[in-house]
Amino acid sequence: MVRRGLVSAIWFLSCLTGCLQEKGSLQEKGSTVALSQSDNECPPIFVPNPLCTMAATWDPKIGRPGDDALDQFSPSGTVLRVGVVTTNQHIATKTGTKLVGPAIDISCRLATKLHLPLTFYDYPTIPAFLKAFRAGAFEIGWAVDPSLGAPDQVAANAYVGIPNTYVVRSGSSFANVNDLDKPGIRISVQINNSTDLYLTAHLHFATLVRYPTSPAAAAALVAAGSTLDATASGRAFLTNFVKTTPGVRILPDNIFFAELAPFMGPNQRRHGDAVCYLKNYIEAAKTSGLIAKALARITPPPVGSVVAPAKPRCCKNNNCDENDDQGDNDINHCDENDQGDDNNGVSSDDGTQHGNGDIDNDADHGGD
Numbered sequence: 017m018v019r020r021g022l023v024s025a026i027w028f029l030s031c032l033t034g035c036l037q038e039k040g041s042l043q044e045k046g047s048t049v050a051l052s053q054s055d056n057e058c059p060p061i062f063v064p065n066p067l068c069t070m071a072a073t074w075d076p077k078i079g080r081p082g083d084d085a086l087d088q089f090s091p092s093g094t095v096l097r098v099g100v101v102t103t104n105q106h107i108a109t110k111t112g113t114k115l116v117g118p119a120i121d122i123s124c125r126l127a128t129k130l131h132l133p134l135t136f137y138d139y140p141t142i143p144a145f146l147k148a149f150r151a152g153a154f155e156i157g158w159a160v161d162p163s164l165g166a167p168d169q170v171a172a173n174a175y176v177g178i179p180n181t182y183v184v185r186s187g188s189s190f191a192n193v194n195d196l197d198k199p200g201i202r203i204s205v206q207i208n209n210s211t212d213l214y215l216t217a218h219l220h221f222a223t224l225v226r227y228p229t230s231p232a233a234a235a236a237l238v239a240a241g242s243t244l245d246a247t248a249s250g251r252a253f254l255t256n257f258v259k260t261t262p263g264v265r266i267l268p269d270n271i272f273f274a275e276l277a278p279f280m281g282p283n284q285r286r287h288g289d290a291v292c293y294l295k296n297y298i299e300a301a302k303t304s305g306l307i308a309k310a311l312a313r314i315t316p317p318p319v320g321s322v323v324a325p326a327k328p329r330c331c332k333n334n335n336c337d338e339n340d341d342q343g344d345n346d347i348n349h350c351d352e353n354d355q356g357d358d359n360n361g362v363s364s365d366d367g368t369q370h371g372n373g374d375i376d377n378d379a380d381h382g383g384d
Contacts, residue, residue, distance in 0.1 A: 278294060
């Protein structure tokens with residue numbers, strides 16, 4: 017706490033200096049000298065990472081977190097470490113050394129709110145991403161479906177809903193997704209993504225054939241001599257695949273909607289201040305338009321994907337009083353059905369059904 021207090025003091029002095037340089041003077045608010053922002057913080061001039069290109073226009077109306085949450089977001093007190101898997105445009109993609117995507121944009125604005133330098137760690141496959149997470153390489157991971165995640169992945173609220181479906185050969189007799197779950201049917205899928213996890217839990221007869229990425233799984237369907245009957249993935253990806261691949265078609269209905277959320281490590285089940293704040297940040301970002309803007313920046317625009325519906329905000333000690341600004345120490349109290357504005361877990365400044373089938377807890381679970 018002493019170290020965190022020193023970091024907070026340094027943050028305030030840096031804000032004060034920046035604001036003086038930016039504005040020339042402080043504005044008086046009653047008997048208190050305050051910065052000229054409504055939530056008593058620096059203007060959004062702090063850029064934690066050169067990958068950050070999202071403007072502050074859509075920043076959520078939420079205060080900074082308390083000291084306990086800050087300690088959990090950044091155990092070193094010096095950097096926010098974020099891991100992303102680059103297999104899904106709804107999370108992040110990589111061209112050369114440049115990372116883009118909603119996970120990048122939202123993390124950038126979060127780091128600015130926390131006033132922490134930001135470091136991204138990117139991974140080309142879900143197994144590599146999960147191995148790094150379990151080795152402690154980063155504090156926040158993007159992303160997982162909360163209904164399908166492993167026990168050591170403590171998810172925040174979902175930010176995006178992604179329809180999943182099948183692509184089949186043009187001459188096949190399959191008319192809808194239920195036609196695929198039959199003995200002898202072989203379906204390719206990316207290993208450990210939401211589609212894989214959901215189908216593993218819900219298919220009764222068809223066989224899944226796993227590949228490192230969704231492009232590899234889709235390419236296997238049309239490869240010479242392929243014995244596959246279909247490939248399963250997000251509708252946005254499969255729509256683009258069908259546009260450039262002759263001899264295949266996409267089914268009109270959906271298997272399910274994957275809802276993706278950032279997540280943190282298992283210590284958040286006992287000391288859940290950070291993930292509590294992250295839940296509230298995501299909900300505030302839905303209201304402010306940040307999530308919608310981040311999704312709108314995806315190129316090409318994803319077909320059928322939507323901002324995830326509003327979810328319960330995180331409350332402390334079973335108390336959803338929006339004026340309560342104490343820290344939250346119990347993740348079990350983070351699911352009250354309060355949809356109003358609150359600053360729970362922060363300092364005081366201002367229909368889709370998912371599978372919940374039995375999944376092997378020893379299996380890997382990762383982003384879409």
